[in-house]
Amino acid sequence: GQQLNQSPQSMFIQEGEDVSMNCTSSSIFNTWLWYKQDPGEGPVLLIALYKAGELTSNGRLTAQFGITRKDSFLNISASIPSDVGIYFCAGPETSGSRLTFGEGTQLTVNP
Amino acid sequence: NAGVTQTPKFRILKIGQSMTLQCAQDMNHNYMYWYRQDPGMGLKLIYYSVGAGITDKGEVPNGYNVSRSTTEDFPLRLELAAPSQTSVYFCASSVRGSGNQPQHFGDGTRLSIL
Numbered sequence: 001g002q003q004l005n006q007s008p009q010s011m012f013i014q015e016g017e018d019v020s021m022n023c024t025s026s027s028i029f030n031t032w033l034w035y036k037q038d039p040g041e042g043p044v045l046l047i048a049l050y051k052a053g054e055l056t057s058n059g060r061l062t063a064q065f066g067i068t069r070k071d072s073f074l075n076i077s078a079s080i081p082s083d084v085g086i087y088f089c090a091g092p093e094t095s096g097s098r099l100t101f102g103e104g105t106q107l108t109v110n111p
Numbered sequence: 112n113a114g115v116t117q118t119p120k121f122r123i124l125k126i127g128q129s130m131t132l133q134c135a136q137d138m139n140h141n142y143m144y145w146y147r148q149d150p151g152m153g154l155k156l157i158y159y160s161v162g163a164g165i166t167d168k169g170e171v172p173n174g175y176n177v178s179r180s181t182t183e184d185f186p187l188r189l190e191l192a193a194p195s196q197t198s199v200y201f202c203a204s205s206v207r208g209s210g211n212q213p214q215h216f217g218d219g220t221r222l223s224i225l
């Protein structure tokens with residue numbers, strides 16, 4: 001099946017720093033989704049991307065749908081302690097009924 | 112706004128016991144999903160359903176069963192609990208197939224099998 005590779009696996013940063021993470025695939029995706037999972041909770045959708053080249057922001061978060069349709073990027077500006085969590089990228093499988101999830105990027109923000 | 116509700120939140124089982132994890136959504140979503148998340152890992156799809164009366168296997172279905180008798184409910188059953196099933200289980204739902212409809216997740220059921 002389709003696989004999504006997220007990098008980095010984990011990040012340790014200081015409060016106020018900017019963060020970049022990415023997600024790549026060997027196959028084309030028509031939609032890219034970014035989720036955040038707070039400790040002890042379920043994933044929550046942050047940003048959805050539906051068009052190649054699309055750049056979408058949600059507050060301090062910005063995500064881009066790669067022009068090749070095989071990658072996506074998530075940036076967080078001026079990180080704060082509540083940004084701590086696991087960030088997952090996801091995309092629909094060919095059938096359209098299921099999502100493929102990346103393994104996640106664990107973000108730690110030191111005050 | 113209830114969204115996706117999972118019960119129980121925590122449970123400890125003995126090897127060989129059975130239990131049902133409950134999942135209910137009040138958004139009239141057709142599609143529902145069960146995932147498991149092992150420590151430090153991503154989400155693995157166990158089973159999913161595209162509508163009442165229809166279920167299908169995901170990536171890791173062995174040891175589990177599901178049913179979908181109503182649009183709202185999608186219970187997950189463990190018949191003979193094994194230590195390998197210790198995990199956090201998430202239920203999710205979406206309006207249609209996930210091509211352009213994101214999934215909404217519950218808060219999870221943390222299951223330990225000893």
